[in-house]
Amino acid sequence: MAKNVADWQKFPATIENYDQIKDYIIVAAEQAGISARRRLKLELGFEEVIINVINYAYESEGDIFIRCSNDEKIFSLDIVDYGTPFNPIKKNDARTLDKSAIEDRKIGGFGIAFMKKVFAEEIYRRENFFGKSANHLHLVFNKISQPTD
Amino acid sequence: MSAKVEFKNLIQGNWHILQAIGRIDATNAAAAQTAASAAMDNTNQLALDMSHLEYISSAGLRVLLSLGKKAKKDAKKFVLCGVIGMVKEILEDSGTDMLFEVYNSAADLK
Numbered sequence: 485m486a487k488n489v490a491d492w493q494k495f496p497a498t499i500e501n502y503d504q505i506k507d508y509i510i511v512a513a514e515q516a517g518i519s520a521r522r523r524l525k526l527e528l529g530f531e532e533v534i535i536n537v538i539n540y541a542y543e544s545e546g547d548i549f550i551r552c553s554n555d556e557k558i559f560s561l562d563i564v565d566y567g568t569p570f571n572p573i574k575k576n577d578a579r580t581l582d583k584s585a586i587e588d589r590k591i592g593g594f595g596i597a598f599m600k601k602v603f604a605e606e607i608y609r610r611e612n613f614f615g616k617s618a619n620h621l622h623l624v625f626n627k628i629s630q631p632t633d
Numbered sequence: 634m635s636a637k638v639e640f641k642n643l644i645q646g647n648w649h650i651l652q653a654i655g656r657i658d659a660t661n662a663a664a665a666q667t668a669a670s671a672a673m674d675n676t677n678q679l680a681l682d683m684s685h686l687e688y689i690s691s692a693g694l695r696v697l698l699s700l701g702k703k704a705k706k707d708a709k710k711f712v713l714c715g716v717i718g719m720v721k722e723i724l725e726d727s728g729t730d731m732l733f734e735v736y737n738s739a740a741d742l743k
Contacts, residue, residue, distance in 0.1 A: 502660050524688050524719050527658075531690045535659040594727045595691035601726060 489614065497538045497548040497565060505534055505550060509561060512552035516559050518627050526559070526625055529602025532595020533563060533572055533621060541567025541619070549613070558604070561623045564613050571608045572596055572621065599623070604630070637661050638686075640668045648742050649676035650714075654685040657693035666696045670703060677709050682739050684715025694729050701732060714739045 493508055495501050506527065513523050537548050542565070549564040575596045599606065605624035613620060638655040651672045657665045673679045681700070683689070697713070704711035714736040716724060724730040736742055 499660060521719065527688065528690055528723060531658060531692070535692070594694050594729075597727065598691055598723075 491553075492549045492551050492562075492564070494547050494549050497541060497546050497567075499535075499538055502534065502538060505548065506531070508550060509552055512554070513559055513625075516552075516554040516627060518559060518625075522627070522629060525602050525629075526561075528598050529625070530561060530563070530599070530623065533599055533623075535595070536570070536572060537563065537565045537567065537619075541565045541570065543568075557627055559625045559627050561625065563621045563623070564618050566613070566616055566618050569610050569617075570619055571610075572599065573606050573608050638665055640665075640672070642672060643682075643739075645739060645742060648678050648680050648739075650680045650682050650739050650742075652682040652685060652715075652739075656688040657686065657696065658688065658690045659692040662690075662692035662696050665693065666699060669696065669700055673700065673703060673707070673709060673711065679704070679709065680712045680714050680736070680739060680742055682715040683713060683720050684717060684738065686715075686720050689720050689723055691727075694723070694727055697729060698732070712736060712742070714742060 495505050495508075509530065510523055510527065513526055518526065534548065541548075546566055551562040553560040553562070602625070603623045604626050607622040609620045609622075611618060611620050638653055638657050638661055641652040641654065643650040643652060649672060651669060653665070669679075669681065681697075700711055712734040713724075715738055716730065716735050717737070721730075724735070
């Protein structure tokens with residue numbers, strides 16, 4: 485994947501910046517012609533991924549890099565951080581519904597399940613990003629809802 | 634930390650209805666949990682009306698599960714109503730709808 489620094493938007497990875505990061509992606513999605521309802525789906529898919537970077541990637545502070553790409557039928561979202569190696573695709577998900585009663589039910593795990601449901605494709609690479617080792621998550625979103633979505 | 638969600642408290646018969654207006658995501662889930670827990674402490678029958686909720690993320694679903702657990706522990710009734718549109722889809726996709734009594738609208742509460 486060719487890299488051009490100008491394609492990437494850098495944000496400090498803090499919870500105070502989450503809304504700004506989210507709005508950056510949502511505005512790009514709107515400009516790509518994605519409907520309001522689909523934009524909510526998109527948000528559902530990326531929220532936990534970005535919150536995980538904010539909460540867990542760095543011991544102290546660090547940045548998150550976002551790139552949005554618009555093609556004819558797909559909208560791609562790339563999320564990069566220089567934090568601890570972490571592949572969210574391999575994280576266990578709770579989508580397989582366990583039948584335990586609510587008092588026993590484990591809380592959590594939905595975010596990654598939503599990511600897998602919302603995006604048509606997810607690719608994780610630990611790679612060199614402008615000279616440093618980084619987590620790079622590439623997420624592909626169908627601009628128009630597909631029967632399998 | 635965020636005013637993206639507001640709560641209105643309504644009384645309908647024996648029900649305390651907490652109407653959530655706006656969106657619940659990772660930035661305001663904790664505040665939403667505090668508000669809903671406080672409402673639960675003041676009633677034996679709490680219904681969360683989600684009909685004016687535009688969006689709920691995984692962080693919001695965790696709030697629902699916590700409230701469900703609290704209700705069990707405190708031997709209180711906690712149901713969801715106004716589960717429609719996008720919120721309905723999210724609850725169904727996660728299986729969360731199966732863990733609660735769910736009503737289409739507050740008018741259906743008995």
